[in-house]
Amino acid sequence: MDTPVTNAHEIYLLLPEISMGILAATIIIIDLISQKKNILPIIATFGLIFPLYFSIQLSGTNEFAFSRSIIVDEFGLFFKYLIIVATAIVFMSSNKYATVFGKHQGEYYALIILSATGMMLLSSAVELITIYIALELTALPMAALVAFIRIKKSAESGVKFLILSAFSSAFLLYGMVLIYGFAGTTYLLGDHSLSTIISQNTENPDLVFGGGALLLAITLITVGFAFKISAVPFHMWAPDVYEGAPTPITGYLSVASKAAGFAILLRILYTSFDTYEIITDWSMLIAVMSALSMTLGNLIAIQQTNIKRLLAYSTIAQAGYIMIGLSAVANLPGGEDQSGPAGILFYLAGYLFTNLAAFSVIIVVSNNTKSEKLTAFNGLSKINPFLSAIMALSMISLIGIPPTVGFMSKIYIFSSAIDTGLEWLVFIGVINSVISAYYYLKILKAMYIEKPDNSEKIRLDTGATLSASLCVLGIIIFGVFPGPLINIAHNAVSSIIN
Amino acid sequence: MEFNWILSIAIFLPILGGLTIAIFFSNNTARNFALFISTLELFICGYIFYIYQSSSGGIQLVDKISSWFPQEFFKVEYFLGVDGISTPLILLTGILGIVSIFASWNITLRTKEHYMWLLILQGAVIGVFSSLDLMLFFIFWELELIPMFFLISIWGTGRKEYSAMKFLIFTLLGSAFMLIGILLIYLSTGTFDMTKLPSEMASATLIIPASSIFLLTIIAFAVKLPVFPFHTWLPDAHTDAPTAASVMLAGVLLKMGGYGILRVSASMFPNQITEFAWLIGGLGVINIIYGAIVTLRQSDLKRLVAYSSISHMGFVLLGIAAISGPFGEIGLTGAALQMFTHGTITGLLFLTIGFIYERTHTRHIPDLGGLSLKMPLLTISILIAGLASLGLPGTSGFVSELTVFMGSFKAWTLFTSISVFGVVLAAGYILWMIQRSMFGPLPTRFNSLSDATWAELIPITILVISIISIGIYPSIISDMFSEGLKPITIAIEAIN
Numbered sequence: 001m002d003t004p005v006t007n008a009h010e011i012y013l014l015l016p017e018i019s020m021g022i023l024a025a026t027i028i029i030i031d032l033i034s035q036k037k038n039i040l041p042i043i044a045t046f047g048l049i050f051p052l053y054f055s056i057q058l059s060g061t062n063e064f065a066f067s068r069s070i071i072v073d074e075f076g077l078f079f080k081y082l083i084i085v086a087t088a089i090v091f092m093s094s095n096k097y098a099t100v101f102g103k104h105q106g107e108y109y110a111l112i113i114l115s116a117t118g119m120m121l122l123s124s125a126v127e128l129i130t131i132y133i134a135l136e137l138t139a140l141p142m143a144a145l146v147a148f149i150r151i152k153k154s155a156e157s158g159v160k161f162l163i164l165s166a167f168s169s170a171f172l173l174y175g176m177v178l179i180y181g182f183a184g185t186t187y188l189l190g191d192h193s194l195s196t197i198i199s200q201n202t203e204n205p206d207l208v209f210g211g212g213a214l215l216l217a218i219t220l221i222t223v224g225f226a227f228k229i230s231a232v233p234f235h236m237w238a239p240d241v242y243e244g245a246p247t248p249i250t251g252y253l254s255v256a257s258k259a260a261g262f263a264i265l266l267r268i269l270y271t272s273f274d275t276y277e278i279i280t281d282w283s284m285l286i287a288v289m290s291a292l293s294m295t296l297g298n299l300i301a302i303q304q305t306n307i308k309r310l311l312a313y314s315t316i317a318q319a320g321y322i323m324i325g326l327s328a329v330a331n332l333p334g335g336e337d338q339s340g341p342a343g344i345l346f347y348l349a350g351y352l353f354t355n356l357a358a359f360s361v362i363i364v365v366s367n368n369t370k371s372e373k374l375t376a377f378n379g380l381s382k383i384n385p386f387l388s389a390i391m392a393l394s395m396i397s398l399i400g401i402p403p404t405v406g407f408m409s410k411i412y413i414f415s416s417a418i419d420t421g422l423e424w425l426v427f428i429g430v431i432n433s434v435i436s437a438y439y440y441l442k443i444l445k446a447m448y449i450e451k452p453d454n455s456e457k458i459r460l461d462t463g464a465t466l467s468a469s470l471c472v473l474g475i476i477i478f479g480v481f482p483g484p485l486i487n488i489a490h491n492a493v494s495s496i497i498n
Numbered sequence: 499m500e501f502n503w504i505l506s507i508a509i510f511l512p513i514l515g516g517l518t519i520a521i522f523f524s525n526n527t528a529r530n531f532a533l534f535i536s537t538l539e540l541f542i543c544g545y546i547f548y549i550y551q552s553s554s555g556g557i558q559l560v561d562k563i564s565s566w567f568p569q570e571f572f573k574v575e576y577f578l579g580v581d582g583i584s585t586p587l588i589l590l591t592g593i594l595g596i597v598s599i600f601a602s603w604n605i606t607l608r609t610k611e612h613y614m615w616l617l618i619l620q621g622a623v624i625g626v627f628s629s630l631d632l633m634l635f636f637i638f639w640e641l642e643l644i645p646m647f648f649l650i651s652i653w654g655t656g657r658k659e660y661s662a663m664k665f666l667i668f669t670l671l672g673s674a675f676m677l678i679g680i681l682l683i684y685l686s687t688g689t690f691d692m693t694k695l696p697s698e699m700a701s702a703t704l705i706i707p708a709s710s711i712f713l714l715t716i717i718a719f720a721v722k723l724p725v726f727p728f729h730t731w732l733p734d735a736h737t738d739a740p741t742a743a744s745v746m747l748a749g750v751l752l753k754m755g756g757y758g759i760l761r762v763s764a765s766m767f768p769n770q771i772t773e774f775a776w777l778i779g780g781l782g783v784i785n786i787i788y789g790a791i792v793t794l795r796q797s798d799l800k801r802l803v804a805y806s807s808i809s810h811m812g813f814v815l816l817g818i819a820a821i822s823g824p825f826g827e828i829g830l831t832g833a834a835l836q837m838f839t840h841g842t843i844t845g846l847l848f849l850t851i852g853f854i855y856e857r858t859h860t861r862h863i864p865d866l867g868g869l870s871l872k873m874p875l876l877t878i879s880i881l882i883a884g885l886a887s888l889g890l891p892g893t894s895g896f897v898s899e900l901t902v903f904m905g906s907f908k909a910w911t912l913f914t915s916i917s918v919f920g921v922v923l924a925a926g927y928i929l930w931m932i933q934r935s936m937f938g939p940l941p942t943r944f945n946s947l948s949d950a951t952w953a954e955l956i957p958i959t960i961l962v963i964s965i966i967s968i969g970i971y972p973s974i975i976s977d978m979f980s981e982g983l984k985p986i987t988i989a990i991e992a993i994n
Contacts, residue, residue, distance in 0.1 A: 418678070
């Protein structure tokens, strides 16, 4: 398994990421030589077939690559699918929006792909430095993308994102340094790795680390990733950045970045720190953050009048729900199955379709009305019933009302938490679902009850129609027949939990 | 895997019919198609009622697909079936479904959406009554929210948006607690199967004390029924809802609460329901008397009927409270009967008031008067409904209230004695309301009003027939109810 030299097989294992990188380069080259910018989104979207194909080819493998710093397993592949699908949907929904970038369209698509490459790498990284590099590869293109519309608000958001990314990376690095200092390894898996060192000292893992250092390291790493998934109290950047960034990027941030953040957090916590003595500690830490995220996110969202800010706070709250699954650790008494982490995977997949459906609609509406206020949605059901129905379905899914995937994922996550004795957290969760209904319904109310401010036609482009329809299919199909997705999620999770 | 199709058809015919209307029909043709679907639905519900064999009892007409969810991870099944409790309620939903289509006959605003939501609502409610999987029950329970929200907030009157939001938040809050309860039940017993749960619950070691789970689940039903002090959404929602939605709301949605108490609380928690019978009975008395007193001073016709519903739902609670006494079976049958009869009676009241409102454009009682001169048929209709509501012998209201009293008197003598005054108060508010609005001198501005049309007489006739026939020959449904309630009473007797 442990081969020192890079060989062809290792390249093969990394083909999804490599093909993503090639795709990004291709787009930049075509952008240089071709004057027709409207072929770029088509190439970008269809180009994603290659990484998707290679990922599907790899399914079933469970191998290390590049000196154990990368692992190709079902868990990583699940997130690769997720990120590729999210990227494709964002490309479709933004093909019209991106025309405002003029001659910089090529960079727009290429940067998204580069960031996606980082996320895909992140989901398979099992070595601390590789994790850090993948994370930076994710964050830097993203910062450029956030600042892509050259207006003050967007630039400000970009700088905010950059600074806070660096800030959170510093936390992360500090945590990693502590681990390396005490354990003498940066590997998560294999011989002489974090997982073996900790599991050999099950009774008191702190001994290796010198009292409390391990806990400090875990806390710092969690904090670092808490920035990425915008969990309270590390959420402050999200509303500003979400509001200032180009709308498709906001959607992308809220779905793909979040998924990648949860992927790596799950992997680190579950592969290395899964000894009973420390699980109880970090499980409680995450449970508290989850409760705070849900409550604060929902309460502040109520007062928002800008749709992107509202969805930013909703994202914070949704991160809270997902973290319920993270704190419902399988190794705790009672949690014999992996429904907690599997619930996260299911939730993230459902959330992808739900949130991107909403953002597809927002892109079209704000493009036509030149407004991102909630009032821009007034009377949308009369102007464009198709768009308003999609938005309504997405909101219903975010509240968690059947027959949508949002309902199923909430049930699944709540059930896993009760299974591990976190009844209090579920209690907070369900109360929060009720609170959230209020502001999600405000959007429904605006669309279906208010009179339209001006009855100008809203024109739908093919890309947005496609992406929205795809999301709706996802919401309904996985809402009514969640079985296959649950199976896939469990299959993926079983590769990191033994 | 058993599959009889009929229940699945009963659920999905209106839902798919509603979606078909939204996609393929224009505002002008939607009405006829909706009527066609709801007529078909009435026949299907009638057929279910007809082929259910109450002599053999138990669960019948089962539809079951286990492969819906991966069973090793989450044991949710698609499991439908009816017994003696749910069959009459499905018939009631079928009846009120067609009535609500007729009630919205003259709607002109966004017609096809209106019919779409009505039909989806009907399908969801039938789903609630026929689910035998606890999670499926919950799914249908939640599915009914969005149609009702839109029905009230788009086609309602007055403070419709406020009322719709209040309805939704109250119900969601109740069901949030129920969800925790359901998950606790599942994780304690490892099954969602409502036919197995009563015995499983008795033997399983529960995660938290049974009485806590019992209270968690019953809150949702208490909000829906509604039980004092969770009742405040009801007068708002009823008053501001359009006629069709009021009919469905009072007629079947409140019954979901009562049905839930019988199906979940009483069947799965026989110990706890006897333990808390005093509370249920006590709240029932508060509902009856408080509801009746508040009703007396209402000046809006719909608000009046809304508060009277709170009073009448108190009888359901009182009947359920009788479970701890020697005549528990009679009490429960009375409660179930009261749910069915209240559905038809209040449905008829809301319907007639809706028709009157369409003509007079006011529901304010002091502004009305003498309407019997101009609309004798509608006056007869409101008289029949009113007299049935106050429990006149010969109508279904009498039968159900009497049965409740018979069941509860021995167990809760004081409660029952107080509750009887609820009937007296009902006579007061109903007769006073009819006298002030229908009789006396006719204001001149009402001179040009006309009586009911044929499209309005059809639903009135359907409801009047069901009120009178149950009043004269109650065993059509009471036998079925008491057969369906037998498992509960047997379990309770085993404890006592």
